[in-house]
Amino acid sequence: MVANFLTGGAAINVIAREVGAAVVVVDVGVSTAIPPVTVDPEDLGRFVDAKVRPGTGNLAVEAAMSPGEAAAALAVGASLAAELVAGGTDLLLTGDMGIGNTTPSAALIAAITGRLAGEVTGRGTGISDETLELKVSAVSRGLERAAGALGVPRDELASAPAADLLAQLGGLEIAGIAGLVIGAAAAQVPVVVDGVIALAGTLVATALVPDAAGYVIAGHRSTEPGATAALAHIGLEPLLDLGMRLGEGTGACLAVPLVRAAARVLNEMATFGDAGVATLD
Numbered sequence: 001m002v003a004n005f006l007t008g009g010a011a012i013n014v015i016a017r018e019v020g021a022a023v024v025v026v027d028v029g030v031s032t033a034i035p036p037v038t039v040d041p042e043d044l045g046r047f048v049d050a051k052v053r054p055g056t057g058n059l060a061v062e063a064a065m066s067p068g069e070a071a072a073a074l075a076v077g078a079s080l081a082a083e084l085v086a087g088g089t090d091l092l093l094t095g096d097m098g099i100g101n102t103t104p105s106a107a108l109i110a111a112i113t114g115r116l117a118g119e120v121t122g123r124g125t126g127i128s129d130e131t132l133e134l135k136v137s138a139v140s141r142g143l144e145r146a147a148g149a150l151g152v153p154r155d156e157l158a159s160a161p162a163a164d165l166l167a168q169l170g171g172l173e174i175a176g177i178a179g180l181v182i183g184a185a186a187a188q189v190p191v192v193v194d195g196v197i198a199l200a201g202t203l204v205a206t207a208l209v210p211d212a213a214g215y216v217i218a219g220h221r222s223t224e225p226g227a228t229a230a231l232a233h234i235g236l237e238p239l240l241d242l243g244m245r246l247g248e249g250t251g252a253c254l255a256v257p258l259v260r261a262a263a264r265v266l267n268e269m270a271t272f273g274d275a276g277v278a279t280l281d
Contacts, residue, residue, distance in 0.1 A: 001097050002030060005248075006047055008040030012095055012248035017042060019256040021093060024048060026080060028073050029172030031055035050076040052172055059104055059142040063149065063168050070167040070175050077179025078186070085187040091259065092184045092191040093219070094198040095249020096173045100124075102224060105200035107139045107146075107169040109226040111157040112203045113233045117143060120226035122196070124245075142169055162207035170204065177201030178208070185212035192259060194252040195222030195244065199230035206234055217259060220244055220251030 004010045005025050008017075016023050023045040027034055031054045039046055052072045056064040065073075081092060102124040109120045117139040123132055146168035147154040157165065166175055177193075178201040184191035185205075193202050193216055206213045213234055220240035221227060231238060239255045 015253045028176040060138045067167045073172045073175030074179035077176040078183035081183025093252040096197045104171045108200045114158045122224035174201045178204040181205035185215040192217045192219045192252040196224035196227040219255035
């Protein structure tokens, strides 16, 4: 899948080309080596090798990563945001490619929002009822284990430091997205976030830096139940609600024309006063 992103064949590449966005692929924690490929020049993007570690631990039985690894992945996202903005980017979008990453997303969303595992865990790629039960169970066990590791009751996990929850439950790509959101806010540039994985990262980002929420635009509402829970917790209204579940940043990318149109209206549309239109008191 990563190679497909780089060669321009994924859905995100097609949609990004349509809206004029560059696709920057960042390896924060792919479990295998990325095969050498030539980046599609039409995507105006590039590949960034910033691997913190190859994959994460099984959150149901162990910490996903160490605090130092979580901090390193956060720094990758923040540094990338700063670099892109310094290069002239005025709107950032989040995307992701992960295997099974709706599971750590659900775990983080449950922990930070105080929801039950069953309330925020969805079908991901379309799993069966039986597999969904196993998934909910894995998220529940991960929450119980994390609570024990952090020395807090399960129903008080939200009181634990967000950085510790990220290390216990998060994926490396989630940490990278959280860092990107924080970096965007630091540069005072808006960031359009995608679906449930991006929203899990945004929850972490806004828990670490509450003011970052003011720079976040929710691109769409994912069909994953955790997405709606995260949106409500942050206080975001999504621009689109199309029943999408793909990820990759596709929902965020589709929202770009709306964001651009809104910015142009705000900056270019004449007021009634400018246009000499009479108003009634």
